[in-house]
Amino acid sequence: MYRLSDDRALVVTADFFTPIVDDPYDFGRIAATNALSDIYAMGATPLFVLNLVGFPRKLLPDGILDEILRGGSDVTRAEGIPTLGGHSIDDAEPKYGLVAIGEVHPDRMVTNAGAKPEDVLVLTKPLGSGVIATAIKKGAAPDDVIANAVEMMVTLNAAAAEAMRGAGVVAGTDVTGFGLLGHLHSLASASGVAAVLRSGDVPIMQGARELVEAGHVPGGTVRNLHDLSNSLSFADSVDEFTRTLLGDSQTSGGLLMCVPPEAVEALLLDLDGRSPVAAVIGEIVDGEPGRISIE
Numbered sequence: 001m002y003r004l005s006d007d008r009a010l011v012v013t014a015d016f017f018t019p020i021v022d023d024p025y026d027f028g029r030i031a032a033t034n035a036l037s038d039i040y041a042m043g044a045t046p047l048f049v050l051n052l053v054g055f056p057r058k059l060l061p062d063g064i065l066d067e068i069l070r071g072g073s074d075v076t077r078a079e080g081i082p083t084l085g086g087h088s089i090d091d092a093e094p095k096y097g098l099v100a101i102g103e104v105h106p107d108r109m110v111t112n113a114g115a116k117p118e119d120v121l122v123l124t125k126p127l128g129s130g131v132i133a134t135a136i137k138k139g140a141a142p143d144d145v146i147a148n149a150v151e152m153m154v155t156l157n158a159a160a161a162e163a164m165r166g167a168g169v170v171a172g173t174d175v176t177g178f179g180l181l182g183h184l185h186s187l188a189s190a191s192g193v194a195a196v197l198r199s200g201d202v203p204i205m206q207g208a209r210e211l212v213e214a215g216h217v218p219g220g221t222v223r224n225l226h227d228l229s230n231s232l233s234f235a236d237s238v239d240e241f242t243r244t245l246l247g248d249s250q251t252s253g254g255l256l257m258c259v260p261p262e263a264v265e266a267l268l269l270d271l272d273g274r275s276p277v278a279a280v281i282g283e284i285v286d287g288e289p290g291r292i293s294i295e
Contacts, residue, residue, distance in 0.1 A: 001042075001104070001106065001109060003106050006106070007105055007106070008103060008105070008106070009103070009104055009105070009106040009109065010047075010101060010102070010103060011038075011039060011042050011044045011101075011102045011103070011104055011109070012099070012100070012101055012102075013035070013038035013039060013099070013100050013102075014035070014052065014097065014098070014099045014100070015031075015034055015035040015037075015038070015097045015098065015100075016031065016035070016052045016054075016095050016096055016097020016098070017031065017034075017095060017096075017097060017251070018093055018094060018095055019094055020129075020133040020136065020251055021133070021136060021146065021150060022136065023150075024064045024065075024067035024068045024071070025067045025068070025070060025071040026071060026150050026154070027068055027071065027096065028067065028068040028069060028070060028071025028072040028073075028074075028075075028096060029071040029072065029074065029075050029150075029153075029154040030071075030150065030153045030154055030251060030252055031068075031071075031072060031096045031097050031098070032049075032071065032072035032073075032075040032076055032097075032098055033075055033153060033154050033155070033156055033252045034097070034153070034176070034251055034252035035049070035097050035098035035099075035100050036049075036075075036076075036079075036081075036098070036100050036156060036157075036158075037156075037157050037174040037176065037252060037253070038100070038174060039100050039102035040156070040157040040158055040160070040161035040174070040255070041110065041157065041161070041172060041173055041174035041255055042102070042104060042109050042110050042111070043104055043108060043109055043110035043161060043164065043165050043169075044102035044103060044104035044109070045102055045103055045104070046076075046079065046081045046100055046101070046102045047081070047101045047102055047103055048081060048082045048083070048084045048101055049076055049081055049082075049083050049084070049098040049099060049100050049101070050083070050084060050085055050086040050087070050098065050099040051069065051072065051083060051085070051086025051087070051088070051096075051098060052086060052087060052088075052095070052096065052097045052098060052099060053065070053068075053069075053086065053087070053088035053089070053095070053096055054088070054089050054090075054091030054093070054094065054095035054096075055068075055088065055089075055090070055091055055094050055095070055096075056090065056091065056092055056093075056094070057090045059094075064094070065094075068094070068096050069096075072096065072098065075154065075156070076098075079156065079158060086098075086099075108165070110164065110165075110169060110170060110171065110172045111170070111171060111190075112171060112172070112173045112183075112186055112187040112190050112191070113171065113187075113190040113191050114170040114171035114191060114258070115171040115187055115188065115191035115193050115258040115284045116171075116191070116193070116258070116260075116284060117193055117284055117285055117286045118260075118261055118283065118284065118285075119171065119258035119259060119260060119261075119283065119284040120258070120259045120260075120261055120264045120280055120282075120283050120284075121184070121195065121197070121256065121257070121258060121259075121280070121281050121282040121283060121284065122256070122257045122259050122264070122267065122268070122271075122278060122279065122280055122281070123175070123180070123202065123203065123254055123255070123256050123257075123277065123279045123281050124157065124160040124254035124255045124256075124257075124271065124275040124276065124277060124278060124279075125152055125155070125175070125203075125253050125254025125255075125275070125276050125277060126152060126203035126204050126205045126208075126254075126276065126277055127175070127179075127180055127202060127203070127204055127205065127208065127245050127246070127248055127250065127253070128149070128204050128205035128207075128208025128209075128211075128245060128248060129149055129152065129153055129205065129248070129250050129251045129252070129253065130179075130218045130220060130221050130248040130249040130250055130251065131208050131211050131212050131216055131217060131218065131221070131244075131245065131248055132145060132146065132149045132205060132207065132208055132211060132216075133149075133218070133251065134211075134216045134217065134218045135211045135214075135216040138216065140211070140214065140216060141207070141211065141216075142207060144206070144207070145205075145206055145207030145208075145211070148205060148206045148207070149205055149206075152205060152252075152276055153251055153252040154252070155252075155275070155276055157174060157254065157255050157275075159271075159274035159275060160254065160255045160271060160274065160275040161255065162274075163267055163270040163271050163274060163275075164255060164257050164267070166266075166267075166270060167257075167259060167260075167263040167266060167267040167270070168260065168263055169257045169258065169259055169260075169263070169267075170258075171187065171191060171257075171258040172187075172255055172256055172257040172258055173186070173187050173255070173256050174253055174254070174255055174256070175250050175253035175254055175255075175256050176249075176250050176251065176252070176253050177220060177249050177250070177251075178224055178249070179221060179224045179246065179247040179248050179249055179250060180197075180202065180246050180247070180248075180250075180253075180256065181197075181224065181225070181228055181232065181246050181247045181292060181294075182224050182227070182228060182247065183256060184197065184256060184292055185228055185231050185290050185292060186290075187256070187258070188284070188289060188290045188291070188292065189289050189290035191258075191284070191289070192289045193284050193285065193286065193287065193289060194284070194285050194286065194287025194288055194289065194290070194291040194292065194293070195282060195283070195284055195285065195291075195292045195293070196282045196283055196285055196292075196293045196295065197246070197281060197282040197292055197293070197294045197295065198281055198282050198295050199238050199242050199246060199294050199295060200295075201279055201280060201281045201282070202245075202246065202279065202281050203276075203277045203279050204245055208245060208248075209241055209242075209245065212241045212244050212245060213241055217244055218248070218249050220249035221244060221247050221248045221249050224247040224248075224249060225243065225244070225247040228247065228292075231290050231291055231292060232292050232294065233291070233292070233293045233294065234294045235293075235294060235295050237295075238294050238295070243294075246294065254275065254276065254277070255275075258284055264280065268280075
């Protein structure tokens with residue numbers, strides 16, 4: 001965050017990655033949606049974006065890059081966010097993403113350091129995109145599972161962020177590479193609190209559990225769970241497949257909000273029909289900072 005004045009601040013973020021789906025247009029849409037997510041997670045409004053591209057020159061005549069950029073542009077244009085240029089390099093492996101610039105009132109920015117005991121945890125997208133992307137690379141993901149996952153990943157967090165601001169939420173994050181558990185751990189640690197997570201209430205993408213059971217687990221997900229092992233307490237009833245999904249490395253995940261109890265009902269009503277899900281999945285509690293108890 002860069003403060004411009006007493007009531008204006010800029011937020012700047014950059015994100016890009018290699019393709020996680022086979023369709024270049026969908027890849028562009030997913031990458032753009034993912035790049036904008038940090039802006040929305042901070043309660044900010046996007047102002048403009050810049051394209052970031054790495055692409056093999058020898059494939060330029062095939063029109064693949066055109067489709068990637070068209071996908072990204074369709075996402076930003078639909079939200080009235082101008083693309084003011086960017087940068088590209090010759091790269092053996094395709095990569096695409098955005099630099100995103102947004103604006104927020106400095107005193108109204110949502111951070112991961114303001115959670116309080118009794119805050120209710122609300123999640124706005126289901127988990128499982130990492131598992132599904134891994135299965136796609138192995139040709140093992142069914143078409144309907146892919147279509148559903150793409151729909152989740154190209155859904156912007158704009159409406160959820162608007163509802164979040166309206167509810168007066170001051171602590172939250174988006175769920176991306178470190179998975180739900182990783183991002184919740186970071187939020188709880190920065191806030192000096194602990195958390196209780198009800199695994200049975202956490203929404204999961206169609207087909208994701210079956211793919212975990214078949215062994216399609218990303219390396220990033222395994223690392224997430226390993227890195228958090230000293231901060232997690234799982235009930236015996238939480239099976240290994242569920243544990244994997246809770247740590248699954250997400251792309252373009254939803255918002256995880258810490259909501260004051262008195263604001264939860266109004267927030268859920270506001271989110272109804274505006275986000276893929278609006279799931280109450282746990283609460284913030286007193287305890288060792290960063291500790292998560294999973295029931």
